[in-house]
Amino acid sequence: MNFSDKEAVEKLVIACAKGDRRSQQIVYKAFYGKMLGVCVRYSSNRDEAKDLLHDSFIKIFEKLKNFKNEGSLEGWVRRIVVNNAIDFVRAKKEFVLNYDDESQFENIPDDNHFDSDIEEMKKIKAEIILSFVQKLSPAYKTVFNMYVIESYTHKEIADYLEISVGSSKSNLAKAKMKLREMFEKYKNGKGKFS
Structure with a gap:
């Protein structure tokens, strides 16, 4: 799939938003590797990263109807994954920010x-x-x-x-x-x- 073709991306996004599994699979396969790398950077181990990525893709497919097709789909997906990863890290009990001095x-x-x-x-x-x-x-x-x-x-x-x-x-x-x-x-x- 050519993700620089705005028309093709728009059709794919509409199909995904309607729950078309084949279209969702295209998006999933296209971004899985790169976004797993993002999740690994924020998590403690690879299994945790995979769980985080799975949760991120659920959010991506829920919010895909809001994608405006103004920037790249990859950038939009990355932003959701990063925000989800940050929320995940913040929610963990061992996340304590250093306030001394x-x-x-x-x-x-x-x-x-x-x-x-x-x-x-x-x-x-x-x-x-x-x-x-x-x-x-x-x-x-x-x-x-x-x-x-x-x-x-x-x-x-x-x-x-x-x-x-x-x-x-x-x-x-x-x-x-x-x-x-x-x-x-x-x-x-x-x-x-x-």
Whole structure:
């Protein structure tokens, strides 16, 4: 299916909204892999990610009648999956945002030496980097994913998670610090976790 053909997408969306299983299967198969990757970044393990993705597709098919066909269907699907993942993480009992000394992070720049590691990190397999992110606390992982991967601003993160901008910056800074520590251990251990 050509998802850049607006007419074809509109027909597919209408059929999905009417409950046509074949059309829903086309949407499901087209976006399953990419959206599973999104869910893995927000969850504790692959089984949890699959459950999260399943719940997301239920919401997608329920809300598909609201798709306006102005942007890409993939972008619209991704937004629902990300929002569902964030809601899932927030609802988990172990999700606790770090509030200590958040004022020290109010005025820090968004780019604090983390980008210098990017070139070296590009040499590492994506699975390894994902495993680094998976080891972060739910709060750090959520803010990191929202800011770095999904391109939310600190203001948007703060509004969505009902925290201050300082807390968002604090959690991002601490996530980057933890990732840098894991990266250094990996690099110094010549590709092995200790």
